Amino acid sequence: MAGVLAVPLTLVPELANAGGFVVVHSPEVMDPPLLLINAGSGPGGAVEYLALFAICPHAGCELAWVSEDDEVECPCHGSRFARDGTVLHPPAVSNVPTYPVGADGRGNLIVQLA
Numbered sequence: 465m466a467g468v469l470a471v472p473l474t475l476v477p478e479l480a481n482a483g484g485f486v487v488v489h490s491p492e493v494m495d496p497p498l499l500l501i502n503a504g505s506g507p508g509g510a511v512e513y514l515a516l517f518a519i520c521p522h523a524g525c526e527l528a529w530v531s532e533d534d535e536v537e538c539p540c541h542g543s544r545f546a547r548d549g550t551v552l553h554p555p556a557v558s559n560v561p562t563y564p565v566g567a568d569g570r571g572n573l574i575v576q577l578a
Contacts, residue, residue, distance in 0.1 A: 467578030468575065468577060469574070470573070474571060476488070483504065486500050498563070499536065500513065501515075510567075514565065516549055516563070517562075520541075520543055530544075535547070543555055
């Protein structure tokens with residue numbers, strides 16, 4: 465389906481535990497890659513997943529999740545972003561786009577790209 469990316473959880477074991485993250489490169493997301501995060505249990509105890517644009521708007525470096533701070537970080541120059549993509553710490557001055565994501569109950573993460 466156009467505008468939707470299905471990621472089988474069996475292919476991303478990094479997401480099996482809270483705090484795990486992975487950058488997904490997909491033919492459906494030509495450029496840029498997506499940062500997928502297991503953010504732990506949300507309301508009601510269900511696993512909360514996050515999906516963000518995986519490239520820092522400052523210098524184009526690939527972003528990483530820092531679970532102990534509940535933030536996304538650029539390892540190149542230290543920019544920090546909230547889980548909703550809002551820039552928290554420069555040198556980046558623009559936010560990182562986020563995408564709706566959730567588990568489909570059949571072992572896939574479904575990311576709404578459009």
